[in-house]
Amino acid sequence: MIKFLKTHGTTLTVGLFLVSTISGVFLFFHLYSSAFHAMHEWLSMVLLIPVGFHLWRNWPGFMGYFKRKTIYIPLVLSLVASLAFAYPALTNNGGNKNPMRAAIGALQNGTVAQVAPLFKLTPEALSQQLSAKGYKITSSTQTLADIAQSSGKPLGPSLVTDLLPARK
CATH class of the missing domain: 1.10.287 (Helix Hairpins)
Known part of the structure; x- marks a missing residue:
């Protein structure tokens, strides 16, 4: 090697x-x-x-950058640039969130009646689809998160996957 x-x-x-x-x-x-x-x-x-x-x-040549003090400005600029991206995410300032997580969260907080049209289904059809996958639904005004919780199913991407129509 x-x-x-x-x-x-x-x-x-x-x-x-x-x-x-x-x-x-x-x-x-x-x-x-x-x-x-x-x-x-x-x-x-x-x-x-x-x-x-x-x-x-090339370590000896690399150390020359330190001796000539030409490495410090690029290192500081690189650190500042990286912190400009990391700081908002680390401190949750600016609302920098993963858009996929935000979309899944919005779907989970929606009711069957609100979410069904997104999948080109009626609330009844979506309720039947979810029931066939083991979800217990009592009303089309329940949020998907409530349905998943009462059915003992996990929240997150698996819930959204279960919303998708079966492939033919």
Whole structure:
């Protein structure tokens, strides 16, 4: 492995960086996200191996940045940029929430009568569909969260999955 990294470490770093860059751009613009999401996450993790090896091999040159004090401004700018994104999520300021979680939460808090049209169903048809999947429904004015709780079913994506019509 060491011989392989000595021979191909830099070119592997460049190749994986290109994959990470291209997949990141597609993810940023929400294009073909299902094709790029796992690729971006996993290959970015794999990228850490040749980058780490590259730093190890070039450590004396890397330390030169500290001696010349040219590394501090880029490091501080990188930290500030990362905190600008992390701080609102960590402190829950600004309402930065995962839109998928917000959508699932909105569905769970909706009644059968409110949610049924979203799936092109009548409240009765949605009630029948949920009953067939083991949910106990007493009224179309019950929220889906109440229905799931009284039926001993979990809240979250599994409840939304159960709302979807059966595939033919």
